[in-house]
Amino acid sequence: MELSLIIPAFNEAQRIGPTLRRAHRFLAARPARFEILVVDDGSTDDTVALVTALAAELPGVRVLCSPANRGKGHAVRLGMRAAAGRIRLFSDADGSTPIDELDPLLQALAEGADVAIGSRYLAASRVTRPQPWFRRAWSRLANRVVQRVLLPGVADTHCGFKAFTAAAAERIFGACTVDGWSFDLEVLARTRALGFCILEVPVRWENDERSKARLRQLPREFRHVYRLRQQLRQAEKLAGR
Template sequence: MARNQNPLISIVLPVFNEEEGIRHTIEILESYVASQPEDYELIFVDDGCVDRSAAIIQEAEQQYNNIRLVQFSRNFGHQLAITAGIRYASGDAVVVMDADLQDPPSVIPAMVKKWHEGYDVVYGKRLQRDGESWFKKASASAFYRILHKFANIDIPLDTGDFRLMDRQVVKVLSKMDEPDPFVRGMVSWVGFKQTAVEYERDERTAGTTKYPLSKMLHLSMNGITSFSDVPLKLVNVAGFIMIAIGVIYGFISLFTGFATLQFAIFSMFELFGISALMLGIVSAYLYRIFETSRERPLYVVAKTSGFERHQSEVKHINTM
């Protein structure tokens, strides 16, 4: 498919308490876009920051006319910040990346090149993750492989949210009102022509990670319950195992008289533990249904800035 030879590329950056490094991020990105042939807009989504991140971005708006800011009324989460950002983006293509610059802007030209070749989605595939603990690397690797094995769609290994998406892909994603989205899975689900660009992830330049173990586990559960029914099938398997254990234990007790108190207590705890695990898995799926049924807004935007200036510029150009 032929692409616009003078396109507008939107870069969406979720931001949560990045005061220590956000000014450096803006300077690096502005230096990058100034050297590119395409036009760029930078859309920062303030995901309920309680530091000066939003104020620093607003200061930068006075210096650069391609900066836009979307401010949530509170913290709604990284995935919903991405969702809001792509909905506000007006580019022919949209790049999603984190504001800590671990995903380097130097990879974007390769993505744009693939886009011009006709690919609708170009995702970054990590070859190396600098500056992260062995546990973070091991747990992330295990998650991607478990999800890849269990998911009912092909979610590429070792890929995060760093990717370029064509406007038609963004239009489809903008219509998907999932209350707890797993964006990288949704992008795989919509299809279109997709390919990878390999890169080495850099070490965070400032601040601390905003994805501790608890959030990683939550994201993992979202990914699995959104795109796989294997846990529900495992519940059935576990149920049959519990029944089999009960029958076998009953026959052993009946014909051998082997029925000690310790074994009975052990069996009881095992069965209760498996039952609780099964109930937890089913509850995770039911909660997703409950969240959807409430029909609340996915997020609340307190205010935006930078978009009015952009619209006036477009209107001025159209009237010339």
């Protein structure tokens, strides 16, 4: 299996269908074998029924079900650990970063990166439909805090388009515990702590007005930043670094 595409989903019946069809069409046109794993995070709408019906139509698509809603981080972790691909990509259900942005990430991995992450904030990134100004403002504020405290040099920690080699994915996601929205921070922080190489890649991105990110999540995000920094520093001390 060359590529595993992991799509976390919670109540995504209204948007995941076109994303799945687009991804399957793109990957099926390529020679490499692939699988698409939709990890349902305890949805209460028709997400599971919809994906199950699509799986009967689209070879290589399957759905993994978590019985309770635990958060995006938990869903991505389940998918990464169940995947069989040599490369493991997770992408958001809204398809804000289209699947045809995959090749630059694969190129980054081929050049030696262990983890390649899509970015909305590099000079060559293409944002075709920007977020409202208030979302851009608090997103940039959060990123500045993250860069200063936890992940210096990473411009965009939360773009939902990240690719991992199988070896890196198994070690990174085996160490992760954050279930919720801040899981990206833990994934990238543990990637560095484990000595893996991250390469940030400019991608095309389009805002979906139905985004589930909320301003009220910001204080919790900051708490997770500082908690993760403390945990990683403690781990370094115990390792004698």
